[in-house]
Amino acid sequence: MSVTIETIEAKPHKQAGESTDEQLVERFRATRCTQSASELVHRNLRRVRAVIYPMVLDHSLADDLTQETFLRAWRAFGNFRAEAKFSTWLTRIAWNVVQDEVSRRERTVAVVTEPIEVISASIGQPDHSLLKHELDEQIANALASLSAKLRAAIVLTGLQQLSADEAAELEGCSVATMYWRIHEARRQLEGRLSGYLKT
Amino acid sequence: MNDLNDLLHNWAPRQEPSSVELRIQHEQILKRLVNVAEATSVAPIVAVRRETSASNSSMLNCVAVVAVAASLLLATSMFWFGHPGRLTNSRESELVSVPAGDPTSGQPLFSELNRMFEGHWRWLSEVNGNVHLEVDESTDDGAAIGHNETNAGVSVRLTVMQRRTNDAKWTVVWDALVLTRSEEWVRLPIESTGDNAVSIWAYSMPDGSTLIESDVVLTVPIPVRLSEQHVFGTSHGPARLWSARRSEGEFQIIQSVARMEAHHG
Numbered sequence: 311m312s313v314t315i316e317t318i319e320a321k322p323h324k325q326a327g328e329s330t331d332e333q334l335v336e337r338f339r340a341t342r343c344t345q346s347a348s349e350l351v352h353r354n355l356r357r358v359r360a361v362i363y364p365m366v367l368d369h370s371l372a373d374d375l376t377q378e379t380f381l382r383a384w385r386a387f388g389n390f391r392a393e394a395k396f397s398t399w400l401t402r403i404a405w406n407v408v409q410d411e412v413s414r415r416e417r418t419v420a421v422v423t424e425p426i427e428v429i430s431a432s433i434g435q436p437d438h439s440l441l442k443h444e445l446d447e448q449i450a451n452a453l454a455s456l457s458a459k460l461r462a463a464i465v466l467t468g469l470q471q472l473s474a475d476e477a478a479e480l481e482g483c484s485v486a487t488m489y490w491r492i493h494e495a496r497r498q499l500e501g502r503l504s505g506y507l508k509t
Numbered sequence: 510m511n512d513l514n515d516l517l518h519n520w521a522p523r524q525e526p527s528s529v530e531l532r533i534q535h536e537q538i539l540k541r542l543v544n545v546a547e548a549t550s551v552a553p554i555v556a557v558r559r560e561t562s563a564s565n566s567s568m569l570n571c572v573a574v575v576a577v578a579a580s581l582l583l584a585t586s587m588f589w590f591g592h593p594g595r596l597t598n599s600r601e602s603e604l605v606s607v608p609a610g611d612p613t614s615g616q617p618l619f620s621e622l623n624r625m626f627e628g629h630w631r632w633l634s635e636v637n638g639n640v641h642l643e644v645d646e647s648t649d650d651g652a653a654i655g656h657n658e659t660n661a662g663v664s665v666r667l668t669v670m671q672r673r674t675n676d677a678k679w680t681v682v683w684d685a686l687v688l689t690r691s692e693e694w695v696r697l698p699i700e701s702t703g704d705n706a707v708s709i710w711a712y713s714m715p716d717g718s719t720l721i722e723s724d725v726v727l728t729v730p731i732p733v734r735l736s737e738q739h740v741f742g743t744s745h746g747p748a749r750l751w752s753a754r755r756s757e758g759e760f761q762i763i764q765s766v767a768r769m770e771a772h773h774g
Contacts, residue, residue, distance in 0.1 A: 344539065345631070345643060348696060351538050355531055363524050373526075373534055380538045442523070449520045468517050500513055508512055
């Protein structure tokens, strides 16, 4: 039997008019159908992990905590209110999961505080991928050197794009405190990554 | 040189797992969710299960229809897989001939599912004799295939073939058959696949060709990860996705595709 195979670059868009996350939650509550749960996981998996990884800086642990987040959400579906935004609700659960883990680790793991030696800052030159890998490590090390509270401040506002108000609510501190944490976190990161930053 | 925001925003996406890794994690999460549901005696989470004793009439109706669909699938499977002697010996470079039968033989079942569900079904799978039907629970009649003249479907068969060392014949060691509406994302249920994770997305193109995107993570009968996109022409037919030689023999993964028409006969 003859075969015709071509490789293509992109797939067509899926049909519009898909259910919202909140509708999927309602459908799941009513029918317990795996399709709704699966779709919720599919839509939110990448985002949940993006919240968790910068806080723990360990891919394997981030995977475990991502799974734990969905399990907690699953068990707490009864508490979800339809007027709330599912993604916000799930982010809050992810944040609680990661805070539990960070608190546990802070009691047992010493923070690395050695100064970072800048190997090269000429990003975009021939050894591009190697330099990028080095840069990634340096950024991860710089984030790891921050205290958990400062790291949370920069992750929430710098990476997750939350406002200082939203971050303060999530962290349970005043807005003024959050502003100070953001400022201090940026100051420390800029000090440790100065070789890669504009002067 | 950058500012701090640029550094962080460029760094974060590079820490994301690949799409294949995400799929694997997706399957692992679903597996754990199923385990939690079963351990806590929550209502079954599978959309349609043959052993379900649901109390509402629509679920009972679904279960009844699944039994009919399963019977039809078995009948179809007999036609697809029931022709002995179709396996051929093959040199390593050749495409193994699978016992494909008539590639359009899934059409009667596809049409029957459309008729029974009035288009409100998504896909049907059979993995090593384990049948699963995913229904469309939406109430939007316009979205149903039976109400859409242009929405065709696809039959996809994924077969793992093995030829043992010093053996002349290839044999089927793992097999999955999917009938799906176009543009459905099929994730074979873990109840059927065990530790294997298989996702298929099919799209029937206006010119009669069919795009198939496959993510395959097998642990048995052989560990392999694939993420493939193929366009099958109007003639369809089997394509070899992967081949390898191991100590226990040679392996090939073959994909066969046939387009299903929304309205047939």
